[in-house]
């Protein structure tokens with residue numbers, strides 16, 4: 001049976017990073033008959049340049065019918081002034097919304113070889129392994145009204161709306177609890193119930209979901225601002241964090257930076273299992289952005305993109321052994337002291353994007 | 368001329384910390400004829416217990432007529448289940464809103480004596496001196512609708528609304544630019560213009576305000592999630608950060624924690640200068656919360672409260688020399704190795720709340 005992948009390399013360093021994943025896919029097809037069938041599309045600024053939209057209808061259709069989407073990165077100064085509706089990010093947001101990818105999994109792990117790269121004291125991040133589960137299709141990202149109105153007299157009024165319904169909170173909480181069971185069995189839910197009504201409802205629904213179906217998991221609640229503090233103070237206290245779209249955006253970026261492994265962190269965005277087939281729509285993307293300053297130079301770190309493909313093997317195709325092997329290959333290459341410029345350290349060997357990809361593939365083959 | 372202060376010690380460690388400020392006020396009145404006239408009120412849980420509201424109308428009237436309000440902290444597990452409208456935080460939010468305290472100044476400084484207490488590597492925080500200017504009366508904190516609606520079928524819908532008008536952004540940006548001129552002359556504005564319409568307007572108005580009136584100040588824009596990352600990665604790159612109410616809440620807490628001096632950080636919340644008298648309404652409060660776990664034990668760190676009073680001297684009464692002296696007194700006491708439990712370090716002498724207050728007062732007298 002074919003495994004259908006849509007590759008959307010996007011802008012900036014996206015295409016370079018994606019090229020390294022292609023090599024791994026080719027190897028798995030040739031040597032392991034993995035049966036990946038890849039198609040390709042444009043997203044972000046490159047789609048705007050080609051079609052005048054951040055993603056074309058044709059590519060959206062491909063995304064909807066693929067088993068999984070691999071996404072690079074979008075954006076860059078070239079498109080800073082395009083209209084709001086067609087800005088590069090709009091392509092990503094439309095994919096998330098139309099594919100109903102409500103569950104964004106962002107592991108913040110600290111690769112042992114990189115503990116010193118963190119701005120935190122090494123003992124605070126060594127062995128760090130947090131999973132942030134971020135709600136991705138609701139909240140202030142998509143709520144209406146979302147407008148700028150001219151009030152006259154030189155005054156404008158901008159409105160964004162944070163909306164959450166019970167079912168949206170329940171399903172993301174369930175994902176968090178289920179994943180916690182496969183890990184440390186602890187969930188910390190973060191919101192601002194002291195200021196936001198959506199925080200009040202969030203807190204209630206998470207509490208009720210826990211009580212009804214997941215009382216074996218340890219649940220804690222934290223205000224999101226205190227949560228940000230605690231991430232900086234003592235990140236290892238957390239196992240799974242579940243939070244809304246905007247807090248998740250902020251908190252997962254802070255957590256990613258803490259690890260010192262920003263260029264290395266993958267993410268998965270998952271939909272609900274299909275009633276008949278049990279399949280989930282899914283998109284996998286590195287946490288880092290398009291890094292226009294280093295694009296095209298062959299020096300970008302492809303690890304986050306490769307690690308995103310490992311998540312794809314795990315969550316979309318249940319290829320757990322292969323996913324483990326690929327992750328191990330990344331860790332081994334780091335242990336050997338092979339580094340791209342962003343994670344270069346004394347006594348290590350600095351390589352470019354291609355060499356890093358090759359090294360990981362060689363290790364993957366050997367494992 | 369009398370200097371009218373309203374003291375609102377609040378809950379938890381608030382009263383203990385405020386007691387140390389009272390000693391300094393008494394000294395300044397007796398020895399320096401400073402002419403402080405203090406009144407007192409209840410806020411938060413203690414107000415709820417007494418009046419069934421998070422602040423009484425009488426105390427609100429006092430706050431409105433005072434030159435400045437000194438605020439301790441609110442909240443605690445005792446009031447976790449009181450109705451939303453009268454929860455402890457509602458008292459603070461009402462003070463901010465009714466006094467129109469739109470400009471929240473949160474310095475994140477690293478006391479040299481405490482650089483090792485940070486979870487960041489000392490070289491990243493030594494000498495850190497950031498000022499976060501947070502919009503405090505707008506955004507998602509106060510926008511309407513702000514509701515939870517029953518949709519039937521066990522479903523509820525929670526809505527919060529982020530609203531910003533041009534004038535609100537203009538006035539907070541102006542405060543940030545003006546303060547930058549007294550410091551490093553650099554402002555970084557943070558929003559999520561790639562996702563939020565309020566971010567788009569924020570970015571436009573800050574840019575226009577800069578161009579019209581403050582083009583001598585260096586202005587940079589950063590997405591708020593990237594800003595959170597940069598705070599963790601290299602906080603010293605910032606001078607003044609200006610941002611909205613909710614991002615300011617998150618980012619200032621992260622910044623505060625970075626310094627390792629959380630128990631030490633003050634804040635000022637200022638209104639617009641009165642058209643006739645030029646006076647600004649103002650409230651000063653420590654960044655730390657009510658810390659119910661250590662309340663009543665005499666071990667709380669009163670430094671943030673005392674430093675908040677120093678900000679009060681500076682911003683409400685233009686007593687710059689006295690403010691400098693009080694801040695110097697705090698730094699000297701720390702240099703001498705006198706510490707409360709929260710900032711205790713090897714080779715230092717651990718003291719309680721009262722002793723710390725006394726030590727700072729003694730130093731203040733001697734300077």
Ligand SMILES: CC(C)[C@H](C(=O)O)[C@@H](O)C(=O)O
Pocket residue numbers: 089092093249561562592
């Ligand atoms: C690119 C942007 C729209 C996006 C977001 O805000 O969700 C990004 O910051 C992320 O975290 O994936």
Ligand SMILES: CC(C)[C@H](C(=O)O)[C@@H](O)C(=O)O
Pocket residue numbers: 194195225456459460616
């Ligand atoms: C207590 C709470 C309402 C408040 C806020 O969210 O503004 C606090 O976190 C703060 O930062 O002053």
